[in-house]
Amino acid sequence: MLAFDKVTFGYGSNDNILDQLSFKIRPGEFISIVGRSGSGKSTIFRLVTGLDEPSTGTITLDGNLNGQRLGKVGYMPQQDLLLPWRTVLENACLPLEIAGMKKKSAHEQIMPLLQEFGLAGTENNYPEELSGGMKQRVAFLRAVLSGNPLLLLDEPFSALDAITKLAMQEWLIERWEKRTATVLFITHDVEEALFLSDRIFMLRNKPVTSFEEIEVPLGRPRSRNDLHNPEILQLKEQLLCALREEVMQ
Ligand SMILES: Nc1ncnc2c1ncn2[C@@H]1O[C@H](COP(=O)(O)OP(=O)(O)O)[C@@H](O)[C@H]1O
Ligand SMILES: [Mg+2]
Structure with missing residues (x-):
């Protein structure tokens, strides 16, 4: 559905935010992107939409190489x-x-x-x-x-109270399961990422050269109770630790 191949990008003459970043997303996947503030998450979305173009490397959307991406994705900016x-x-x-x-x-x-x-x-x-x-x-x-078959959501629920947020998550998942859209979802909320995603991409280095990738070991449909599963609790702890380390650096 979407592929970055050795994508490098920086704003103007500033340092690169992404350096030779490659990744692939299959049709129908639900992917969350986590990482501290300023690590380049929203920048990745701007590249996917075509609002910005890579300085080197290629982006393929739905089989089409580079260009022609504007208007082909559903995009909710931060x-x-x-x-x-x-x-x-x-x-x-x-x-x-x-x-x-x-x-x-x-x-x-x-x-x-x-x-x-x-x-x-x-x-x-x-x-x-x-x-x-x-x-x-x-x-x-x-x-x-x-x-659009690819949906980019940049911290879509960050301003919501806890109850509304849960309702929105459930609405999104229900819709996603029905329509098999492909979703890229940026969040600060590790539990949200675990509940929603097939895979989680964590941005750790600067510039971003690769993601640390976590496969969420849960089937579908999911319930909130699955979040209490020991394997998930351990993953959650691991993610929080990694993010905390990032902030301390
Ligand atoms: N339009 C811009 N011009 C210059 N620098 C920018 C611009 N947008 C973002 N940046 C810088 O790029 C880096 C990554 O930003 P961003 O992708 O928004 O991070 P995130 O979404 O992970 O918080 C930050 O250091 C930010 O200051
Ligand atoms: Mg952002």
Whole structure:
């Protein structure tokens, strides 16, 4: 689905963030990316979307080498980019409208989802009138509805309270299992990464030359109870330790 082959990238004349990074993602996989702040996670997403291009190396998306990636992925950036002049409903409907759906049908499809997302009653509000967590849910909904086979989610649930976060995780997994989209998911939350993913990529070195890769030893469907499984608890401890070491360095 996605392959980086020896990708090197730095911003302007600054030091490289990625150095000869290679990895592959199979169709339908759910991958989480963890690593301390500033390690290059969001940069990887900007390269996948085509907002930035590698200085050397190649990126292949769905069999197409380089270029032509803009508009081919569903992307939720770390800063939600809701259009301030559109209401919640109009923001959420955007991907459906772009796909050519009539406004009325788009609204009919979105309204129940807003309800499900705890956003009922906000449909006619503008983004500036919403809390951070609410804006995040609208941006998340919009990215998922883009219908692209590759979904990039950059810390999509970071501003949510614990209960809402669990509900959103479950919604995402249910949808992912139904539609077999491929998901790349950046998070700070190790438990979230373990619950959601097939594999976890950890960024440890700077510049990033490779990932430390963790295969999550859980089948599907999963339940929260699986997180208490001794093997998972041990993995969690291991991940936290590695991330802590990174921060101390
Ligand atoms: N537009 C930019 N111009 C210059 N430097 C940037 C830009 N965006 C990010 N950086 C730098 O690149 C590094 C990696 O950033 P980023 O990918 O956002 O990290 P992460 O998402 O892991 O927190 C950081 O040192 C950051 O300061
Ligand atoms: Mg980031």
